[in-house]
Amino acid sequence: QVPLVESGGGLVQAGDSLRLSCAASGRTFTRYAMGWFRQAPGKEREFVAAITWSGGRTYYADSVKGRFTISRDNAGNMVYLIMNRLKPEDTAVYYCAASPYSGGSYSSPGYYTYWGQGTQVTVSS
Numbered sequence: 001q002v003p004l005v006e007s008g009g010g011l012v013q014a015g016d017s018l019r020l021s022c023a024a025s026g027r028t029f030t031r032y033a034m035g036w037f038r039q040a041p042g043k044e045r046e047f048v049a050a051i052t053w054s055g056g057r058t059y060y061a062d063s064v065k066g067r068f069t070i071s072r073d074n075a076g077n078m079v080y081l082i083m084n085r086l087k088p089e090d091t092a093v094y095y096c097a098a099s100p101y102s103g104g105s106y107s108s109p110g111y112y113t114y115w116g117q118g119t120q121v122t123v124s125s
Helices: none
Strands: 004-007 010-013 018-024 033-039 046-051 058-060 068-073 078-083 092-099 119-124
Touching: 004 092, 018 033, 018 092, 018 119, 033 068, 033 078, 046 068, 046 078, 058 068
Parallel strands: 010 119
Antiparallel strands: 004 018, 018 078, 033 046, 033 092, 046 058, 068 078, 092 119
16 A cells, blocks of 8 residues: 655646645555646546656656656655646646556556545636
8 A cells, every 4th residue: 555645736827836745655655656647627537747666767748748847755755746837727636646567558547556635736827
């Protein structure tokens, strides 16, 4: 089990920045690839970003590439998503997820075993 708790969401204006945090419990955190997904009302959950267990590789959805940055602190069991130049279409509930697998489809929700409860991000125009 890898309990995950997201924080850092809120209401911001277009062009602003936010940093989401995901706190993970458990001594095996470093064995997990981590991802961020988001889900807007009436839409399916979509991939945002992922990072390998070592932090050596990162992956991004085209819609956020160049604006969002994923990082992790294995010593502190934390994963972060820095979101810059936010747009109204970034409005969604953002979820942190953990995967025990190596390789594979980081952008697929099915790749991940553990999920947090989500944090709301609202971007006004």
